[in-house]
């Protein structure tokens with residue numbers, strides 16, 4: 001029997017493999033690409049390119065993580081900061097919207113909204129913590145977008161909140177820093193690249209479907225990014241740090257691709 005996390009890693013690896021091959025093809029000059037047929041540039045082909053033999057698990061892992069780091073760079077280079085993810089009519093919202101976390105729904109953290117403070121740290125001018133009502137007083141927008149989870153489901157939801165780019169500018173974040181990292185009240189953590197943090201659809205989310213964000217979807221605050229996979233969208237955020245030190249993430253440190261998006 002494989003553990004849940006082993007299964008998740010296998011699924012993520014399968015997804016990565018497809019993305020790696022697609023991205024590697026896209027990154028090749030078109031003349032080279034023409035010489036590789038879709039079938040020729042397989043993992044076997046990539047093992048030749050990377051010089052790793054695929055004979056034992058350890059070298060497979062080594063090669064995958066080497067390619068994954070290369071893949072992060074390729075994905076970051078391909079990321080178009082102005083390209084919007086699709087939006088949908090309200091009639092297409094998935095009801096009920098699925099819950100997911102590294103634990104069951106009965107273990108959802110119950111955060112006290114009155115006592116809540118959002119900590120701000122790192123390369124930023126204004127490190128003052130934010131209360132929930134202060135966040136709620138900032139101008140809000142809404143989006144109806146698709147959330148895609150690597151576990152094999154996707155769903156359309158309606159999220160409201162503060163455009164994250166404006167928030168980062170307001171607190172004087174160093175926008176030339178490499179990473180924005182998030183710590184959550186349930187020990188989850190993840191981090192994103194600055195261009196994605198500044199993407200117009202990246203949202204500091206306070207509401208779901210017109211209601212205060214329910215506990216299971218990340219009360220009191222989550223980050224919503226329709227350009228990234230589900231695991232890059234942290235719920236129950238308690239601290240944001242602007243940094244040049246690679247922060248990793250809960251699933252990323254177990255083998256999920258760090259960039260995790262398009």
Ligand SMILES: Nc1nc2c(c(=O)[nH]1)N[C@H]1C(S)=C(S)[C@@H](COP(=O)(O)O)O[C@H]1N2
Nearest residue numbers: 098099100101102149184188230231233235
């Ligand atoms: N704090 C926290 N955030 C998290 C997770 C988690 O376990 N804890 N799981 C991630 C994953 S894998 C998914 S698919 C989405 C699920 O969000 P939802 O419950 O709103 O559908 O939350 C993401 N953010």
Ligand SMILES: [Mo]
Nearest residue numbers: 149150230231
């Ligand atoms: Mo997920």
